[in-house]
Structure formats: C-alpha cells, structure tokens
Amino acid sequence: MTSLVAYEDSDSEDESSKEDEPVHPNTNPGSQVGHSQGWQGQFGLSSSFQNRPVPNPLQGRHEAVQCSNTTTPGTLRGVGSHPLTEPVHPQSSRSASVNSSGYAVAVKRSQPNTEVVRPYIPKRQRLAQQDEAGSPMAPQGGALSDQAAGSKLLMEVSESVRPYLGRQCSGAELPRRVRLHIQAHQGPVNTVQWCPVPHLSHLLLSASMDRTTKVWDGAGSGRCLRTCSSHSGAVRDACWTLCGRRLLTGSFDHMVHLTDVETSQQVFKGESQFKVTCLALQPSDPHVFLCGGFSPEVKAWDTRTSKQVVRVYRAAIQQTLDILFLAGGKEFVTSSDSVSRDSAERTLIAWDFQTSAKVSNQIFHERYTCPSLMLHPHKDWFVAQTNGNYIALFSAQRPYRMNKGRRFEGHKVEGFAVGCEFSPDGTVLASGSATGSLHFYDYQSSRAVRTLQAHQEACVGVSLHPVLPAVAATCDWSGEVNVWH
Numbered sequence: 001m002t003s004l005v006a007y008e009d010s011d012s013e014d015e016s017s018k019e020d021e022p023v024h025p026n027t028n029p030g031s032q033v034g035h036s037q038g039w040q041g042q043f044g045l046s047s048s049f050q051n052r053p054v055p056n057p058l059q060g061r062h063e064a065v066q067c068s069n070t071t072t073p074g075t076l077r078g079v080g081s082h083p084l085t086e087p088v089h090p091q092s093s094r095s096a097s098v099n100s101s102g103y104a105v106a107v108k109r110s111q112p113n114t115e116v117v118r119p120y121i122p123k124r125q126r127l128a129q130q131d132e133a134g135s136p137m138a139p140q141g142g143a144l145s146d147q148a149a150g151s152k153l154l155m156e157v158s159e160s161v162r163p164y165l166g167r168q169c170s171g172a173e174l175p176r177r178v179r180l181h182i183q184a185h186q187g188p189v190n191t192v193q194w195c196p197v198p199h200l201s202h203l204l205l206s207a208s209m210d211r212t213t214k215v216w217d218g219a220g221s222g223r224c225l226r227t228c229s230s231h232s233g234a235v236r237d238a239c240w241t242l243c244g245r246r247l248l249t250g251s252f253d254h255m256v257h258l259t260d261v262e263t264s265q266q267v268f269k270g271e272s273q274f275k276v277t278c279l280a281l282q283p284s285d286p287h288v289f290l291c292g293g294f295s296p297e298v299k300a301w302d303t304r305t306s307k308q309v310v311r312v313y314r315a316a317i318q319q320t321l322d323i324l325f326l327a328g329g330k331e332f333v334t335s336s337d338s339v340s341r342d343s344a345e346r347t348l349i350a351w352d353f354q355t356s357a358k359v360s361n362q363i364f365h366e367r368y369t370c371p372s373l374m375l376h377p378h379k380d381w382f383v384a385q386t387n388g389n390y391i392a393l394f395s396a397q398r399p400y401r402m403n404k405g406r407r408f409e410g411h412k413v414e415g416f417a418v419g420c421e422f423s424p425d426g427t428v429l430a431s432g433s434a435t436g437s438l439h440f441y442d443y444q445s446s447r448a449v450r451t452l453q454a455h456q457e458a459c460v461g462v463s464l465h466p467v468l469p470a471v472a473a474t475c476d477w478s479g480e481v482n483v484w485h
Contacts, residue, residue: 153217153225154262158202160219164467165198172423173470174440174450175484180222182481186210189475190236191419192461194218197244201467203261205247206481207238213249215261218473218483219465228259230266236277236293242286250276256291258303268303280323280332282353290332292320298334300353313356317346321417324373324382326350326396331359333400335370335384348384350400363400364392371417376443378426385420387413391431391441408441410448416477419461430472432459438474438484455480 157165187210195203203225204218213235215226233253241248246267247259252275258268274295282288288310292298298320300311317336325332330353338346348363348370364370370384370392380396381403391408395401411418411433420431422443429441438454441447455476465471472484 151262153220154203154215157199158217158220161199161202161467164469172425172428172464174428175452175470175472177484178482179471179485180218180481180483182216182222182483183479184208184214184216184224184475184481185212185479187234187479188477189461189479189481190417191238192463192473192475192481193239194463194465194473195240195244196242196466197240198467200244201465203244204463204473204481204483205238205240206475207235207249208479209234209236210479211235211251213238213247213259215247216481219468219471222483226261226264228257228264230257230259231255233275236275237279239279239281241281248279248281248289250279250291250293252276256301270301270308272299278320278322280325283325283327283329285329290323290325292323292334294319298323298351311353311356313351315346315349315358321369321371322373324375325353326375326382327380329353333363333373333382335373337369348394348400350398360398360400363394364402366392371413372419374420374422374429376426377422377424383408383420383429385413385418385431387415389413391420391429393446406446408446408448410441410451411435411437411439416458416460418458421462421464423464424466428464430462430464432462432474434458436476438462438472452484454482454484 184206185208187208189206189208191205191207193205195201195205202217202219204216205213206216207213211229211231211234213228213231214224215228217223217225228247228249231249231251231253232255233251235249235251238247238249240246241258245261247257247261249257249259250272251257254272254274254276256268256270256272256276256279257266259266272291272293272295274297275293276291277293278291280290282290287303288300289303290298290300296315296317298313298315299309300313301308302310313334315334315336317338319337321335321337323332323334331350332353333348333350335348336346346361347368349361350359350363351357352359364384366386366388368386368388370386372385373382374385375382375396382394382396384392384394386392389409389412393403393406393408395403408429408431411431412435414434416434418432418434420429422429427443428449429443431439431441432454433439436453436455436457436459438452438459439448440450442449454474455478457477457480459474459476461475463473465473468485470485473481474484475481
C-alpha cells in the first residue's frame with residue numbers, strides 16, 4: 001500500500017529503516033518525520049502508540065497526548081493543509097498521529113505561554129481610571145482605598161455620630177444653615193430618609209425619577225456610597241428596613257425591589273401589575289410590607305413566601321397616594337386621589353391588616369387629597385398633608401376623628417407630593433413647600449417657629465436626623481439634596 005503523504009527525501013519504502021537514526025541538528029525540521037526512538041523516549045511514548053487508531057489529522061481531528069515528563073500541558077492547535085511543512089521550533093513539543101496509510105506523522109503542539117497573563121479591564125473602566133488618575137499608567141491604589149473607605153462607612157459607626165449615641169434628647173433643636181449642598185440626581189428627588197438605626201444614622205437615602213436610588217454619607221463627607229439602578233422606571237418611593245441593611249424601593253416599572261446595601265444584591269423582587277407610588281413596612285414583622293399605586297388595590301407582600309402576595313385590600317378608588325401603619329401594625333390608613341361629592345368615604349380609609357376589612361372610611365370630610373401621612377412617634381395621633389395648603393391632625397385610635405381646632409398652615413402644596421415629618425421627640429413638625437421653603441411647626445401650639453428658604457424648586461421631602469441635634473435633610477424637584485445643621 002502506498003502512502004498518501006509524499007516525502008521529499010525518501011525514494012522508496014526501504015528507507016524506513018532509517019527511523020532509528022538521530023536527527024542531525026542542521027536538518028530542516030519541517031521535512032523530518034518524528035518517529036525516532038529518541039523522540040519517543042523524550043515524551044514517554046510506547047511502541048504500541050503507533051498502532052492505535054487515530055483520526056486523520058488532515059480531516060481536522062486531533063488527539064491530545066498526555067506527556068509524563070511535562071508539567072503544563074500545551075494547547076493543541078488545529079492542523080492546516082500542509083502539517084509537515086510547518087517549521088518546528090526547538091522549544092515546541094510534538095504529538096503523534098497516524099494517517100490513513102499507517103504512517104505516523106509529527107504534529108506540532110504549541111508550548112504554553114510563559115508570559116504573565118494580565119486580567120482584562122473593560123474600556124469604560126480603563127477610561128474612568130485614566131480620568132481619575134490623570135495618566136494611563138497611574139496606580140489604582142487611590143480608587144481602592146476610596147472603595148474600602150466607602151464600604152467601611154456602610155458597616156461601621158461614623159465618627160460624626162459616635163459622640164451622640166446613647167444621649168437622651170432634651171429638646172428639639174432647629175437647623176439654621178446649609179452644611180452640604182449635593183446635586184444628587186438627574187431628575188426630581190421624591191424622598192430623602194436617614195437610616196433609622198442609631199449607629200448607622202449617618203447614611204442618607206435618596207430616591208429619584210432618574211431611576212436610581214443612592215446612599216450618601218450625609219452626616220460626614222457627603223460622598224455617595226452606593227448607587228442602585230436596578231429599576232427601569234422612575235423610583236417613586238423608597239425606605240430603609242428596620243435593620244438598616246436593606247432598601248425597599250418601588251418604581252413606575254411595576255416592580256418592588258429589596259436590595260442589600262452592602263453588597264448591592266437584590267434580596268427580593270416582585271411585580272405588582274401597577275405603577276408603585278407608596279410603600280409601608282409592617283412594624284411588627286420586618287418581612288412584610290404594603291405597596292400601593294395606580295390601582296384600586298393595596299397589596300401585602302411577604303418576602304419569605306413563594307407566593308409573595310399574601311393579602312389584597314380593594315377600594316373604589318383609582319390611585320393610592322400614601323400608606324401609614326398605626327401603632328402596633330394591626331391597622332393602617334391609606335389616602336386616595338378621590339375628590340368627588342362623596343369623596344369623604346374614600347379620601348382616608350382605615351383597614352384591618354389581618355382581615356382586609358375596612359375599619360372606617362368617614363375620617364376626612366373635606367374635599368382635599370392627602371399626598372402624605374405621618375405618625376407621631378410617642379402619641380396616638382397622625383397627620384395628613386393636604387392639598388388645601390395645611391396639615392390636618394387625626395386621632396390614631398378608633399374612630400379616627402380629626403382635630404378641627406388644630407392645623408398646621410403657612411406652606412404651599414399646590415399639587416406636589418410634599419412630605420412632612422416629626423422630630424424624634426415629637427415636639428416639632430417639619431414640612432416642605434411647593435415654593436421651595438422649609439417650615440417648622442411647634443406640635444403643641446401648631447404655630448410656625450422657623451421658615452428657611454431651602455431650594456429654588458419645590459421642596460418635596462424632609463427628614464430630621466434621629467440622633468444628631470439640629471440636623472435635617474431636604475430634597476427638591478430639580479434633583480438637589482441639602483443637609484442642614
């Protein structure tokens with residue numbers, strides 16, 4: 001049988017006896033057939049290897065040979081149309097194969113690369129590092145140190161808060177001037193909130209219509225520590241969980257997310273089938289929360305169950321503006337956008353959390369919507385921000401009557417979802433305004449005690465610090481966040 005491979009330096013098959021002769025160093029490696037005894041001994045190949053059926057290398061198939069005296073296996077490279085004419089370098093190894101005529105041929109195998117393999121860095125990351133460092137070869141130690149410092153602030157007590165931990169609040173102090181001015185977002189900021197856990201209260205949360213939620217070092221440097229951009233729509237509401245380690249966010253993309261602040265990983269993800277505008281955590285159970293929005297339904301979610309939605313509360317309304325749990329978490333109040341002749345039955349509704357039944361729907365008898373609700377920290381009262389440019393006061397116990405002799409006036413609402421909040425001791429009530437001002441009211445007398453011009457646009461959110469005296473945070477409709485002291 002004749003061979004399918006033509007050899008330039010062999011005239012007959014009688015010269016096959018020369019296979020045992022060593023290859024001369026000056027001989028062209030590309031014209032040699034590597035079947036010598038020394039070649040086999042070098043790679044630990046036995047004589048039976050030549051009789052093993054191996055696919056034809058000319059058909060693009062290979063068989064890797066494991067070498068006993070090599071430490072790192074090489075990568076087997078594909079064989080071209082002329083495998084024997086390729087130059088063989090002195091440092092490259094060979095693997096044996098057999099053609100259709102039974103002749104063993106030498107196939108070059110590439111050696112492993114001895115150069116140091118550098119990790120791939122995306123182009124955007126490289127450009128960002130160049131902009132921060134000022135040169136393309138600048139070290140990354142500064143960026144790593146900043147990241148480590150940011151992670152430390154998310155987990156440990158801030159030095160600005162530590163001296164005030166454990167102190168008894170003797171009385172509310174009011175801020176006077178701006179300490180930090182932050183252009184935080186590219187869209188309107190809907191809410192700001194300090195972390196409720198005292199030793200983590202230096203963290204400030206902001207949620208915006210630009211689809212992002214940010215965590216700031218509000219009591220310190222004012223630096224952004226985390227940015228969560230998991231939503232595809234505007235983030236309408238956001239709040240801290242009771243442990244201070246997670247964020248609950250609701251968006252116009254119909255989604256509700258529970259995100260770990262330290263790792264930025266999503267712990268829970270639910271679809272509500274409507275645009276989410278308000279959220280409320282159950283005070284007695286940290287795994288349960290309520291969400292409402294552009295729907296006549298309010299849904300109760302449990303992050304521990306596969307079903308997720310555990311209860312549904314239905315009312316003859318079009319939109320839920322805000323949700324407020326009363327003391328103990330057994331009942332809650334919802335506000336709607338109903339302003340018809342009989343809107344007194346739907347403006348504010350009190351619900352029983354366990355049975356999903358309406359407890360009372362004759363609470364607010366004036367034809368104004370209530371964009372935000374807030375519970376007093378120590379007394380059985382809650383307030384409702386109204387579009388009548390005043391804050392109404394209600395009893396937090398049945399039958400939830402309104403105190404008609406006391407109301408907090410002086411600010412403007414004018415269609416904005418202007419928020420309000422009590423001080424930690426409950427003696428001061430703070431409210432934003434559609435004119436951009438910040439108003440402070442004495443809770444007992446209902447009179448205004450201080451007014452600050454906080455923003456140029458509508459001031460829609462305010463949060464008083466739970467530990468630091470005379471510290472507050474505000475946000476406006478232009479994407480600005482200010483920290484006051």
